Amino acid sequence: MISIIDFDKLIETHLKRERKQKQIGRYYPSEIGGxxxxxxxxxxxxxxxxxxxxxxxxxxxxxxxxxxQVFKNEKNADSISFLESELPFKMEKKDFVISGRLDDIIVLKEDGRKIIIEVKSIRDVNSASKPNKNHVMQLQFYMHATGIKDGVILYVDKNNLKTRAFEISYDERHSLDILNRFKALHELLTKDVLPIDEAKRSKDTLWMCNMCEYRAKCDRNEG
Ligand code: SF4
Incomplete structure (x- = not known):
């Protein structure tokens, strides 16, 4: 009887959402490192x-x-206190807006430092020998937008909840480079100029192309 229920389908229906058309002029830190x-x-x-x-x-x-929930748990209150999660922010530039939502802010009990925690799930935490460049860009930008100078990229293993954390300090120059990346993206979109096939140009990023929905267009250099 139960076999007539397609549970995968139920999950898919539950998760299905309307596609929102992205607007040129509104950009997201979670994408800019891609x-x-x-x-x-x-x-x-x-x-x-x-x-x-x-x-x-x-x-x-x-x-x-x-x-x-782990951060909020009273049993962890000796080491940290939980301040915010899913904090929305908006940065208005002359002709575009950058908006996003950072994962968590905690306060270290030891010295009162505020730290932004960016949580990323991962298939095997042992494979994370260094933080992903895109994740660093995202976190740098959040630090820039909030004025908080300390951050952590926290990788959590989907299989066993083991973690690996990378501390990242605010780097103003890097943040300004990221801001320039947003400016370049805006210009390329408004002038309708196809950007370079960036991920193909380095062996470190070539893997991105295997998961890219636009691979066929990109191979044809279609604008
Ligand atoms: S296939 Fe092209 S667009 Fe897609 S990630 Fe690679 S370089 Fe970028």
């Missing part, structure tokens, strides 16, 4: 998010919810 051509395509040729990807995003949300 391949600039792919970001550009996502504005010009929006696609539905595939059900499998939605499920992976949801695992990330569930794990973040769990970590938030």
């Amino acid at each position: 391949c600039i051509r792919k970001v550009w395509y996502s504005y010009k040729y929006p696609l539905e998010i595939e059900p499998d990807k939605l499920k992976i995003f949801e695992i990330g949300n569930i794990l973040h919810e769990f970590i938030m």
